[in-house]
Structure formats: C-alpha cells, structure tokens
Amino acid sequence: MVYLTLLVLFAVFLFFSLSDIRLFSDAWVELRLLRFFSILITGICLGISGSVFQSVTQNPIADSYTLGVSGGASLGAALALGLGVGLQEISFLAGSFFGALCSVLLLLALVRNMDLADSNRLLLVGFSLSLICGAFVSMIMMVLSAADLQKSYYWMAGQFGTWRDGLAIYLWAPVLMTTLLLSGLSRKLDVLSLGSDFVRACKLRPEKIVRHALLLGSLLVCFAVSLCGVMAFVGIVSPHLARRISLRYSHRDHFVYASFISVLLLLLSDCIAQSLFYPREIPTGAIVAVLAGPALIIQIAMQYSRFSKRNVGL
Numbered sequence: 509m510v511y512l513t514l515l516v517l518f519a520v521f522l523f524f525s526l527s528d529i530r531l532f533s534d535a536w537v538e539l540r541l542l543r544f545f546s547i548l549i550t551g552i553c554l555g556i557s558g559s560v561f562q563s564v565t566q567n568p569i570a571d572s573y574t575l576g577v578s579g580g581a582s583l584g585a586a587l588a589l590g591l592g593v594g595l596q597e598i599s600f601l602a603g604s605f606f607g608a609l610c611s612v613l614l615l616l617a618l619v620r621n622m623d624l625a626d627s628n629r630l631l632l633v634g635f636s637l638s639l640i641c642g643a644f645v646s647m648i649m650m651v652l653s654a655a656d657l658q659k660s661y662y663w664m665a666g667q668f669g670t671w672r673d674g675l676a677i678y679l680w681a682p683v684l685m686t687t688l689l690l691s692g693l694s695r696k697l698d699v700l701s702l703g704s705d706f707v708r709a710c711k712l713r714p715e716k717i718v719r720h721a722l723l724l725g726s727l728l729v730c731f732a733v734s735l736c737g738v739m740a741f742v743g744i745v746s747p748h749l750a751r752r753i754s755l756r757y758s759h760r761d762h763f764v765y766a767s768f769i770s771v772l773l774l775l776l777s778d779c780i781a782q783s784l785f786y787p788r789e790i791p792t793g794a795i796v797a798v799l800a801g802p803a804l805i806i807q808i809a810m811q812y813s814r815f816s817k818r819n820v821g822l
Contacts, residue, residue, distance in 0.1 A: 543668050545676035546735045547774045549683055550668075551742070553732035555770030556690060556763045558743030559750065560725035563697050563759060564718045565630055571743035572608075572729040575630070575722075576637030578740070580611025581733040582664055583641040586648040589656045601672065604663075605734050611637055612726035616719055663737035666793025668778055672735050679731050686731075687763075690724050694759040697721060701757075739774075739793050745800040746770040748807055773800060 554572075561570040572578045584607015588599040615637060619630050645664075649657060696717045699710055708714065732739065750765035777795035784790060 539669075542673040542676055543778075545680075546668055546673040547778060548771055549676050549679055550732045550736050550739065551771030551774045552687065552767045553683060553728035554739060554742040555746040555750070555766035555768075556687060557725040557728040557732075558770075559747040559759065559762045559766045560690060560697070560721050561743065562747050563701060563762075564721045564725075566701075567628075567631055568748065569744060570631060572726075573638055573738075573740060573743075575634035575726075576611045576615055576641065577608050577634075577726050577729045578733070578738045579638035579641030579645075580614075581605070581608035581730070582645050582738055583607050583648075584610070585663060585737075586645045586652075586660060589652055589660055590648045600659075600663075601675075601734055604737070605730050607641075608726070608730045608733050611641065612723065612730075616722060620719075662791055665791035666737050666739035666796065667791045668736055669782075669789065675735060679734065683728065683731050686724055686727050690721070690728075691760055691763065693717070693721060693724070694763065697759040698757075701759075736792070739796060741793075741797050741800040741804075742770050742773060745804050746773065748804060752807065 558571050561572070561575060562568055564570075565575075581604045584603035584605070585600055586603075587607070588603030591599075615630070615634055618633050649660060652660065696712060699712065700714060700717050729743075746766040746769040747762065749769050750762045754761050754765050773796060774792065777799055778792045780795045780799075781790050781792045784795075
C-alpha cells in the first residue's frame with residue numbers, strides 16, 4: 509500500500525508539473541485543479557464499480573460495458589445530440605446520465621428472477637443491451653453534423669479537460685454517499701463470495717444483495733460517465749490488480765486498492781494524452797487502453813504460468 513501511495517503521489521506531481529500556469533491563480537483552478545478532481549472522482553467511481561460488478565457476477569470480465577451501462581450512456585448522449593434538446597451541453601450530459609440509469613434499471617428488470625448461480629445470464633443480457641445500444645448509436649451518428657460527430661467521438665473515447673470538469677465539485681457528495689453505502693454492503697459481499705447456500709444459511713437473500721450492489725455500482729458509473737464520457741478498461745483492470753496486491757480477501761480493502769489503481773492509471777494516461785502530441789490532445793481513454801491492455805495480458809500470463817507450474821509439481 510505504501511508503494512502504491514507513493515506512485516499516486518508521483519503521478520499527482522507529474523500531472524501538476526505539466527502546466528506552467530501560476531499556482532492558485534484562477535486559470536490554475538479552472539484548468540488544472542478541476543481537471544484533477546474530475547480524474548480523482550472518475551477513478552474512484554470506476555475502480556469501486558468494477559470491483560462490485562466482478563464480485564456479484566463472479567466473472568473477471570464484468571464491467572460497465574459488458575453490463576450495458578456504458579452502452580446506455582452512449583445512446584442517451586447520442587440522442588441528445590441528434591435531437592438537439594435545449595442547451596446542447598446540458599442535454600448532452602443529462603442524456604448520458606439518464607441513458608446509463610435507464611439501462612441499469614432495464615437490466616435489473618430483465619434479470620429480476622435471476623439466481624445467484626446463474627450470473628452468466630446477467631452478463632449475457634447486459635452484453636446484449638450494450639450491442640443494441642451500440643447499433644442505435646451508429647445509426648444516430650450517421651445523421652449528426654461534423655461538429656457533433658467529433659464531440660460524440662471524443663466523449664465515447666473518454667476525455668478530460670472539458671467544461672464537464674466543473675461538475676466534479678457538485679458530484680463529490682453523491683459519490684461519497686454511494687461509496688459509503690457500498691462500504692456498508694461490503695460485509696454482505698464478503699459472504700456472497702462464499703456461495704448462495706452459505707448466504708441463505710446466514711438468513712440473507714442473495715438476490716437482494718446482488719440488486720443493491722448492482723444499482724449502487726451503476727450509480728457510480730453514471731457519475732463517472734457524466735464527467736469524462738465512456739472510459740473503457742479501467743473497471744476491468746483495476747479490480748484484477750487490486751486482488752493481486754491485497755493482503756486480505758475483503759471487499760472493503762479491494763475498494764480502496766482498486767480506487768488507488770484507477771486514479772493512478774487515469775493520472776498517468778492523462779499526462780501522456782496531454783504531452784504526446786502537444787499542443788494537440790488525444791482522448792485519455794485511448795492511452796488507458798494502450799497501458800491497461802498489456803498490463804492485463806501480462807497478469808493473466810503470469811497467473812497461467814504459476815498454475816501450470818503447480819500442476820507440473822503435482
């Protein structure tokens with residue numbers, strides 16, 4: 509944990525050192541501090557939600573995309589751009605938030621009778637919703653203007669440094685509340701990981717725990733989507749790395765480690781995105797995929813290597 513904290517502090521120093529704006533000036537607050545808060549909140553949301561999704565589905569590839577949350581957010585944002593409802597920025601933000609929320613509620617309605625042992629059904633339904641939303645997004649983007657098309661592309665690729673960074677100062681309270689609720693649910697998630705029979709033996713309802721955890725985790729995704737758009741890979745990679753370095757099998761510990769790793773990954777990716785083709789800036793989500801993809805592949809290869817050696821030893 510100490511090394512991880514030092515890495516995060518180094519990433520924070522690197523992030524603020526990229527700018528030559530005078531510290532604590534109005535421009536520094538608007539361009540750097542708000543961007544940092546946006547990255548911080550997004551990392552916490554995506555790290556914890558990824559841990560929740562992988563825990564309740566007992567599947568290592570579960571995240572906001574495979575469960576259809578990101579797809580619903582993309583569809584809502586595309587509809588807002590296509591219809592041009594009211595103020596474009598506000599409608600764009602509201603469309604993405606409510607699109608993600610509606611997708612979650614639809615998913616929960618479709619799997620309301622799901623048994624814990626049949627978590628594959630949840631993933632299949634979520635992935636189907638994601639594909640359906642993606643098809644509608646493709647059709648809507650065909651009729652968008654060039655300016656709206658570019659805006660939607662950057663949003664779906666995941667981007668910081670926009671007017672949405674200012675929303676971070678309003679979202680910290682609901683994010684904190686949702687995180688505390690999930691922290692209170694962590695003991696039940698620990699029991700849930702032992703199997704549905706053990707959960708029922710403890711006089712708990714596994715389906716109720718799954719629904720509450722999915723709803724709270726999806727709310728965190730909605731907050732993250734509102735700030736930076738669709739940020740792929742973070743919700744998959746950070747829980748994997750958190751389980752690798754965590755000393756105890758506790759969801760509360762996993763939430764903390766996954767949050768640190770997500771913030772570290774986003775800070776480093778955003779620094780590279782700002783400086784790689786300076787003064788042009790590429791979407792942070794593209795750099796996240798470039799960094800996180802190989803890291804996940806290496807981790808899987810190392811786990812497979814240890815498993816093979818263990819079998820050879822037997």
